[in-house]
Amino acid sequence: MTLETHRPQTGPGLPAGLTPDSVELFRAQLRGALIQPGDADYAEACQLYNAMIHKRPAMVARCADVADVIATVALARERKLPLAVRGGGHNGGGLGLVDDGLVIDLSRMRGVRVDPDARTVRVAGGAVWGDVDHATHAFGLAVPSGIISTTGVGGLTLGGGLGHLTRRFGLTIDNLISVDMVLADGRFVTANEDNHRDLFWAVRGGGGNFGVVTSFLFRANPVDTVIGGPTLWPLDRAAEVMAWYREFLPAAPEELNGFFAFITVPPAPPFPEELHLQKMCGVVWCYTGDPARADELFKPVLALKPALHGVMPMPFPMLQTAFDALYPPGHQWYWRADFVREIPDAAIERHVSFAERLPSMQSTMHLYPIDGAVHRVGPHDTAFRFRDARWSEVIVGVDPSPERAADISTWAKEYWNALHPYSAGGAYVNFMMEEGQERVQATYGDNYPRLVAVKRAYDPENLFHVNQNIQPGPVNPPSVAH
The missing domain is CATH 3.40.462.20 (Vanillyl-alcohol Oxidase; Chain A, domain 3)
Incomplete structure (x- = not known):
């Protein structure tokens, strides 16, 4: 019995370029779950923090590890599928989902590891801040974050990170040491002050425009x-x-x-x-x-x-x-x-x-x-x-x-x-909700041309566009060194 026989589609059909066989091949590559319309957990997988917004993706890949993320990015790139990335799901504009496309759901990747001697915290891309606070508080440490514990680490960090500890310890990104990322071309890289410095500069405030962050390394601060x-x-x-x-x-x-x-x-x-x-x-x-x-x-x-x-x-x-x-x-x-x-x-x-x-x-x-x-x-x-x-x-x-x-x-x-x-x-x-390019450019001001240059270097086809988008369009940016 084929999958399609015992679990009929009730929502969007398969995106153009996909067949039932290609979907089953993709499913076999994943250690996590592939969720489609008609599955018992599809409605739950499509719930957004903001219930004013409703989206119906064709597939949600609930990734179990980095290999799952790489496979999902590859499918979206090769089949030219609309792609969204979902961490904690708190985004006000509902940008963690996309209609009729593919969603990378990181909610199973929530590990947190504290090094109390180095005062660092390694956080997986799907964690929420309550996970981090629980782990760090045992050591009398904290990472600056927001004001609600169910907020996702990924979205808050990539946008900057404002909250209770801002005045003393800075933005969340000011406490970010490095990120592990899956890029649009499928590469897995670590970006920090020594490697891919341009990318590390961009992800500190530039949102999810440049790849999927699967792991963050933060500096922790003495807060009890x-x-x-x-x-x-x-x-x-x-x-x-x-x-x-x-x-x-x-x-x-x-x-x-x-x-x-x-x-x-x-x-x-x-x-x-x-x-x-x-x-x-x-x-x-x-x-x-x-x-x-x-x-x-x-x-x-x-x-x-x-x-x-x-x-x-x-x-x-x-x-x-x-x-x-x-x-x-x-x-x-x-x-x-x-x-x-x-x-x-x-x-x-x-x-x-x-x-x-x-x-x-x-x-x-x-x-x-x-x-x-x-x-x-x-x-x-x-x-x-x-x-x-x-x-x-x-x-x-x-x-x-x-x-x-x-x-x-x-x-x-x-x-x-x-x-x-x-x-x-x-x-x-x-x-921000979805408010248009003028607002995005106003938010980055004279940093916007450099962001465009980094976008061109790492995601020239704009695979990662379901966000406050940095478009690799016609500008005259400064040169970007890898």
């Missing part, structure tokens, strides 16, 4: 117990608090990180009942310095008489998982973002007007600090260009119900349109 949590004020004090925050945080020691947020208080512990479902403004803190200095550092915060000061000592992984339950996979999401250098009073006024109209409990605006250690790396030292920014602003409309998709999207778009004139022009690629 942190002093963290939210401080909240009533929304009618938002203008006052935001004006204070824009001055306070850049002047604070780098050991103190805090991102500003507009929120609707969740109706659950640890928040007191009298604050449940109130719209508020706040700062989520992470202090990694000497605990004896914490009280002094937070005196100006308490002087503003917050409604809640939920700051306390906690293991770093506890802070990293604090928002996981609020933002599970499967909600409707619409993201818009910008880099920000200054927050003038006129911008604050517009922020507050949209905060008053937060359309759902999960909808929010965050300002992630970009200063401290980030500013000690030059704007041309990695592909991540906006090192002179002070914040990464992200506006997200979020709701569990598909019926609210239009409402949350409209709010986010209008909010972004109102604040964009006060931005630096580009945006953090991990916070």
Whole structure:
């Protein structure tokens, strides 16, 4: 009995150039699973973190090892199949899947190995940050990452990496030592400061444009117990608090990180009942310095008489998982973002007007600090260009119900349109939807021609194009040395 007889296709047919026999030959090459429409696990394999987006790939190769990745890249290249790469699957634009094409799913490749003596961490390409935090915390170490533990290591890293440890230890890419990659031509290479330096420069902020990263080697930092949590004020004090925050945080020691947020208080512990479902403004803190200095550092915060000061000592992984339950996979999401250098009073006024109209409990605006250690790396030292920014602003409309998709999207778009004139022009690629080439080029600025040159050298046919795409088009880039 043939495969097609006992498992009929119910979704997209086979892409042009593939036959049932060629698919079976490919399946036989894999140690992992090949998932197609009609399989029991196809729907699960196609679930995206952002449920606003739906895609129907023809095949999902759930790779078990590097050999599986090489075989899948070879099939996509030889048969000219649309190809997407999926790690943790958190991408706001749903770029981990592709309609009617082939998906490299790295979710089975989640190994993490810590070398406590060298303070390094080897992380497989399909791991999520919760895997890394679990492994490193046993040794009193951490790698700078994001703020949600279910975020994939690969996507966050390749876009730059912003989070609780940014001011003290830099972006995630500033702690990246090397990557192992499968290239478009099937080669397996290690890129670092000594080998394929141009490629190593490009993957530090340039996204998944240049190949499939199967392994990351990070430098880890001494982080164990942190002093963290939210401080909240009533929304009618938002203008006052935001004006204070824009001055306070850049002047604070780098050991103190805090991102500003507009929120609707969740109706659950640890928040007191009298604050449940109130719209508020706040700062989520992470202090990694000497605990004896914490009280002094937070005196100006308490002087503003917050409604809640939920700051306390906690293991770093506890802070990293604090928002996981609020933002599970499967909600409707619409993201818009910008880099920000200054927050003038006129911008604050517009922020507050949209905060008053937060359309759902999960909808929010965050300002992630970009200063401290980030500013000690030059704007041309990695592909991540906006090192002179002070914040990464992200506006997200979020709701569990598909019926609210239009409402949350409209709010986010209008909010972004109102604040964009006060931005630096580009945006953090991990916070972007599919917004077109003009936005991609604005994000990389004068680093874009060099990225195009690296793209031409390593992926001239643009096999890896389901991303915030660097197109190997007509430019006059500087020469690229391999």
